[in-house]
Amino acid sequence: MAAVPAGLFAVYKPPGVAWNRVRDAVEGRLLRELNAAPARPPRSRIRFLPAASAGPPELVAVRVPVLAEHRLVRGPRFTQLKIGAGHRLDVKASGVFVLGVGHGNKLLTHLYNCHLTKVYTVSGEFGKATEDFSDTGKLIEKTTFDHISREKLERILAVIQGTNHKALLMHSNIDMKTQEAYELAVKGLIRPMGKSPPIITAIRCLQFALPQFQLGNLSDLLEIHCLHETQQYLRKVVHEIGLELKSSAVCTQVRRTRDGVFTLEDALLRTQWNLQSIQNAISDCQLKVKNELEKTLGHWDGGVLQEMDADTDHTANS
Amino acid sequence: MAAWARQAARCSWLTAAGLLGLRSRGAAPLPALLSAHRLPLWRPRLGGCAEPSRGKGEVCAPRNSLSVVLKEEQAVPETVSDLSAAELCEDWDDVSPSSALEEISEEEAVKIVADPLLPLQSSTLRDYVDHSETLTKLVHLGVDLSQVEKRQKAGQLLLTLDFEKDITKILLFLKDVGIEDNQLGPFLTKNPYILGEDLEALETRVAYLKSKKFGNAEIAQMVSRAPYLLLFSVERLDNRLGFFKNELGLSVKKTKDLVIRFPRLLTGKLEPVKENLQVCQIEFGFQRNEIQQIAFKTPKILTASKKRLRQTFDYLHNIMGIPHNMLTRFPQVFNSKLLRIKERHMFLIFLGRAQYDPTQPSYISLDQLVSLPDEVFCTEIAKTSMKDFEKFLKTI
Numbered sequence: 156m157a158a159v160p161a162g163l164f165a166v167y168k169p170p171g172v173a174w175n176r177v178r179d180a181v182e183g184r185l186l187r188e189l190n191a192a193p194a195r196p197p198r199s200r201i202r203f204l205p206a207a208s209a210g211p212p213e214l215v216a217v218r219v220p221v222l223a224e225h226r227l228v229r230g231p232r233f234t235q236l237k238i239g240a241g242h243r244l245d246v247k248a249s250g251v252f253v254l255g256v257g258h259g260n261k262l263l264t265h266l267y268n269c270h271l272t273k274v275y276t277v278s279g280e281f282g283k284a285t286e287d288f289s290d291t292g293k294l295i296e297k298t299t300f301d302h303i304s305r306e307k308l309e310r311i312l313a314v315i316q317g318t319n320h321k322a323l324l325m326h327s328n329i330d331m332k333t334q335e336a337y338e339l340a341v342k343g344l345i346r347p348m349g350k351s352p353p354i355i356t357a358i359r360c361l362q363f364a365l366p367q368f369q370l371g372n373l374s375d376l377l378e379i380h381c382l383h384e385t386q387q388y389l390r391k392v393v394h395e396i397g398l399e400l401k402s403s404a405v406c407t408q409v410r411r412t413r414d415g416v417f418t419l420e421d422a423l424l425r426t427q428w429n430l431q432s433i434q435n436a437i438s439d440c441q442l443k444v445k446n447e448l449e450k451t452l453g454h455w456d457g458g459v460l461q462e463m464d465a466d467t468d469h470t471a472n473s
Numbered sequence: 474m475a476a477w478a479r480q481a482a483r484c485s486w487l488t489a490a491g492l493l494g495l496r497s498r499g500a501a502p503l504p505a506l507l508s509a510h511r512l513p514l515w516r517p518r519l520g521g522c523a524e525p526s527r528g529k530g531e532v533c534a535p536r537n538s539l540s541v542v543l544k545e546e547q548a549v550p551e552t553v554s555d556l557s558a559a560e561l562c563e564d565w566d567d568v569s570p571s572s573a574l575e576e577i578s579e580e581e582a583v584k585i586v587a588d589p590l591l592p593l594q595s596s597t598l599r600d601y602v603d604h605s606e607t608l609t610k611l612v613h614l615g616v617d618l619s620q621v622e623k624r625q626k627a628g629q630l631l632l633t634l635d636f637e638k639d640i641t642k643i644l645l646f647l648k649d650v651g652i653e654d655n656q657l658g659p660f661l662t663k664n665p666y667i668l669g670e671d672l673e674a675l676e677t678r679v680a681y682l683k684s685k686k687f688g689n690a691e692i693a694q695m696v697s698r699a700p701y702l703l704l705f706s707v708e709r710l711d712n713r714l715g716f717f718k719n720e721l722g723l724s725v726k727k728t729k730d731l732v733i734r735f736p737r738l739l740t741g742k743l744e745p746v747k748e749n750l751q752v753c754q755i756e757f758g759f760q761r762n763e764i765q766q767i768a769f770k771t772p773k774i775l776t777a778s779k780k781r782l783r784q785t786f787d788y789l790h791n792i793m794g795i796p797h798n799m800l801t802r803f804p805q806v807f808n809s810k811l812l813r814i815k816e817r818h819m820f821l822i823f824l825g826r827a828q829y830d831p832t833q834p835s836y837i838s839l840d841q842l843v844s845l846p847d848e849v850f851c852t853e854i855a856k857t858s859m860k861d862f863e864k865f866l867k868t869i
Binding site: 228249426 | 618619
């Protein structure tokens, strides 16, 4: 009998598909494989039936399989799995999307409490502005963009990074003039551990070509490291960069290349959403997740760590 | 042990009778026994249990008073010669002496079945499958009862049928029609209602199909692919055949060919078919003869969802720039997933190989684009490795 997987893994969400459809598709494929595995034979029970012989009436003990346990009567063994989603991606965005199965759902909560940064690559196009900042929205203005140069763009990016850095320090709720702040900074753990507005921790330009940020070969304009963001916020950032450059810009693609510890290499493509690959992916990522959780939560909250240890052990055993 | 079993069986049987409100075989339920004209006779026997003046109270007489009655009745079984009393005793005594201490013969003991009671109503057939011969045989036949019980009234229907009397003849009929033995289970899973259908009506429908010059093998194929086909009356079938002939403007032979290949057209709703035809004509701008060709080649389009068709057409025509005549030549692209078309098209664009015009060199047909499996597509069409394709997929 196939064991139900438990743990965390990442899938690659294609653009144009809602995240819950991705989750449902993964669940459906897992269910199909789990239910196709041979089931144990139905229980049998002992019944006393009258003997067929003509002799004196007596009862004969007969073993009869309990039909109520038969697969055709009871239905498939698994009808749903507990699959939870990590940080969401909206319909137009694509990229690494973390899912948790079984006990992995608890780990998802811990991972959320770590407030790890995510990395996006964003492509855009100068010279247009739309209502929803994406290239498919309703066009509201067209502008010229010949005056834009890479230097000007980088200057804007530096300003964005600077203001966000200030916001980061402010929302991390730590007095900068303390030993504690120094120790955290050494470990690279200064980040808001509660709710905060979206914060960009790093932003850089990968490639620059007019009018598109990107050339034909699908490399992207901006790489953004951020936390507490939404994909729409990133589109808005692109729009604002356009305005700052005295032009306008729309965002053509938002792609998440890293979500916490899960990178693009860990993400499973649509064709790989089967039991075996998911189990492999879970076991591959297990250690990484555990280390990261220990590193972050160990500093902030020891109690959670012990609880989490139990969870990871449980996941490892199952 | 036997006496105990008997007692238990009797008790449970009595309660069941009471619940059901059955009055057959003299097993009158408790309230009936205590009804007006019998009360004078019974009241003294009940002793101090019941007050004479109590009216409605007797209807819900307590359990222990019942046992008192039973014991007393047993103590004087033969002495009551009164006519009404005899009738009365018959009510109780048809399963006669009921003391736990009473000894009964071996023959009787063997006959007693002390199964727990079946639930009177249930949401699942699981409760009945071990006790119903019909259900047991259906399971052995391969019918998925867990699917059937979700259908409206299907579970009820199966429980009321008798395997030998009702089901065997339908099964033999289906075998005559040409359904394979191992297909009977899945067939009945999809359409359990055929078991409640009149055999003669089914035979007329098959005769109708034969009169329309469908061969035996073709009828078998149609029935097994569209299990509900035989539930449609002759008039309805005739109507529907006529509908497809007129709506698509096909010849008789072509219409027959169409429904043989895709018999679900006949059993499905006609409204979506009409709508899809309108969508093709008005929104997509296909000519009438083009629609005819498309529908004949891939009848599945007629039942596909409008939204999906629209999205696929929009991508193929407006983004990939494929003209109508190419779409008419390869209508199977409408059946494939939009995401698959998108991924492959973008990969070909990335490689600079997206060339769908047959007059130009290195032409890629739409059929090859969608129907080949990933590995073959990568090596034959895109001339790259699977790894590159996967890497590419992670950049969109």
